[in-house]
Amino acid sequence: MQIPVEGFMYPNEVELQWSVLIVLYPFLTGLVAGAFILASLERVFMVKAVKPTYRLALLTALAFLIVAPLPLQLHLGHPERSFEMYLTPHRSSAMAMFGFVYLWYLLAVLVVEIWLDYRRDIVVMSQCTTGWKRLVYRVLTLGSTNISERSLHIDERVGWLVTVIGIPSAFLLHGYVGFIFGSVKANPWWSSPLMPVVFLFSAMVSGIAIVMLLYMLMCRLRREPIDMDCVDTVAKYLFYTFIIDFSLEMLDLIHRIYEADESFRSLDFMVHTRLFLSQVVIQILLGTVLPILLIGLTQVVKLAAKQRKRIYVVAGCLTMIGIFAMRWNVVIGGQLFSKSFLGYTTYKMAFATREGLLTAIVLTVLPFVILGVLVKLLPPWPEKKSAISSVAVAAYGAD
Amino acid sequence: MKAFKDAGHLFRLASVFLVGGVLFLAFRGVLVPRSFGQYGHYRGNAIKETAALPISYAGHQVCESCHADLLEVKSKGVHKRVACEACHGPLATHADDPASVQPAKLDTAVLCVRCHEANLAKPKNFPQVVSAEHSGGAPCETCHQPHSPAIVAVAGGSQ
Known part of the structure; x- marks a missing residue:
């Protein structure tokens, strides 16, 4: 397959080494970190209005976190070798250390927090379900059926502590992804100390947006009314976070323009040609400026609930597209230009290959399938909880 | 004691992590080769194993001891510093038994x-x-x- 090259490229630069799967990897981890930080709003920062999204945000974070390493596994091949990272870790490797950050976040933060929050429901459902579901719930109880008021109070306190620890962990998880790119000093498109911070805020934006969209979608599927107070509050936080994210990205851009180092002309040309559609049109105009304006409109103009809902859906979808475009422009854009600054190559995405479009689509859909299973197993709905409460009272008394 | 009783499930959770940690360490003990880290961040025995591999390349001096005519032609041209096996491939087996192993x-x-x-x-x-x-x-x-x-x-x- 001939790859169109313009100008001069070194031979090892013609073919891109990091594919669409490496675009997907920061996109997925970003959703995890963002969703968790939204959950922490309710738990730690006492923003009670977002409570209906709390459990959904945690389950979303878990579903995406399970899938997050798969793009890397597929990109590298030999998935069995990734276990070596834990057996014989190399402390000077940022990627090897990321394995531990990932494991810490998955097991010590997310799973523990979800388990503590759902423990009461798990215990009750282990009693009132049958068949394989009962078996699953019984395993999840770890053999303890104590759901006394005091034990639940202890769960609440420990859960709060886990969330407090989880916030810097979530920052670390996605800041780390930005760090991996930002520390590649040979690549001027990536090498920036602002990269971890920009990645972090864009992660928060995408995580908040996806939980907002999922909440609205699930309410619609369940034919339940959307809690507008909740969605308005989530949208407000999305708006604030988006403004910080956009400011940071513009700060990075202005800094690059003013600094105008030896790479600037080459990168500037690339942004005006090969990346114009994906960066200027999709990422900045459609994926950032337009959703900020749309949500900003809801903040300054009093609109009916129906109009606000429509705006949130459109703005949320545009946000997701914009954040994905940002990951695309960082990962793919950083490989399109030559280190000689005299040439540009092209990314040709295959379809049904190990790193092709089909694989990327499957990996994007997979977290939603996992989320569907998790939601079935651990329903995040408050009303379900109250129904369970009555069963609990019947089964265990006031205790 | 009541506090411990009501926090019993947390001890169970901690036990799961503890068992997981112990299992991990046990697996690590079995899976990581003994010689790992002996000289650096790799398996120390790998050096001996690599050294024990059969030699594939004979080296240009061995080739030249028989093919003196080609050496004379080669030494006058621009390929004089290109080793024989750079083009002909590894031929230690041919050097050991020139009659039965012929290069392609x-x-x-x-x-x-x-x-x-x-x-x-x-x-x-x-x-x-x-x-x-x-x-x-x-x-x-x-x-x-x-x-x-x-x-x-x-x-x-x-x-």
């Missing part, structure tokens, strides 16, 4: 362009051609003698 005949239409196909990244003074235009796929040895490839005009024709 090389296809110069494929072999030469590995180095001499034109590429912008190569130094300008390095001999390079666009093979499709230069020879149209014909073997290079039609015109060039691989051991001393320069075409020198001689009286009555070219060499």
Whole structure:
């Protein structure tokens, strides 16, 4: 397959080494970190209005976190070798250390927090379900059926502590992804100390947006009314976070323009040609400026609930597209230009290959399938909880 | 004691992590080779194992001890510093038993362009051609003698 090259490229630069799967990897981890930080709003920062999204945000974070390493596994091949990272870790490797950050976040933060929050429901459902579901719930109880008021109070306190620890962990998880790119000093498109911070805020934006969209979608599927107070509050936080994210990205851009180092002309040309559609049109105009304006409109103009809902859906979808475009422009854009600054190559995405479009689509859909299973197993709905409460009272008394 | 009783599930959770940690350490003890880290961040025994592998390359001195005629031609051309096995491949088995192990005949239409196909990244003074235009796929040895490839005009024709 001939790859169109313009100008001069070194031979090892013609073919891109990091594919669409490496675009997907920061996109997925970003959703995890963002969703968790939204959950922490309710738990730690006492923003009670977002409570209906709390459990959904945690389950979303878990579903995406399970899938997050798969793009890397597929990109590298030999998935069995990734276990070596834990057996014989190399402390000077940022990627090897990321394995531990990932494991810490998955097991010590997310799973523990979800388990503590759902423990009461798990215990009750282990009693009132049958068949394989009962078996699953019984395993999840770890053999303890104590759901006394005091034990639940202890769960609440420990859960709060886990969330407090989880916030810097979530920052670390996605800041780390930005760090991996930002520390590649040979690549001027990536090498920036602002990269971890920009990645972090864009992660928060995408995580908040996806939980907002999922909440609205699930309410619609369940034919339940959307809690507008909740969605308005989530949208407000999305708006604030988006403004910080956009400011940071513009700060990075202005800094690059003013600094105008030896790479600037080459990168500037690339942004005006090969990346114009994906960066200027999709990422900045459609994926950032337009959703900020749309949500900003809801903040300054009093609109009916129906109009606000429509705006949130459109703005949320545009946000997701914009954040994905940002990951695309960082990962793919950083490989399109030559280190000689005299040439540009092209990314040709295959379809049904190990790193092709089909694989990327499957990996994007997979977290939603996992989320569907998790939601079935651990329903995040408050009303379900109250129904369970009555069963609990019947089964265990006031205790 | 009541507090401990009500926090019993947390101890169970901690036990799960503890068992997981112990299992991990046990697996690690079994899976990580004993010699790992002996010299650096790799398996120390790998050095001995690699050293014990059969030798594939004979080395140009061994080739030259039999093929003195080719050495004479080669030493006068631009390929004088190219080792024999760089083109002919590893031939220790041939050096050990020249009668029964014969090297494969090389296809110069494929072999030469590995180095001499034109590429912008190569130094300008390095001999390079666009093979499709230069020879149209014909073997290079039609015109060039691989051991001393320069075409020198001689009286009555070219060499």
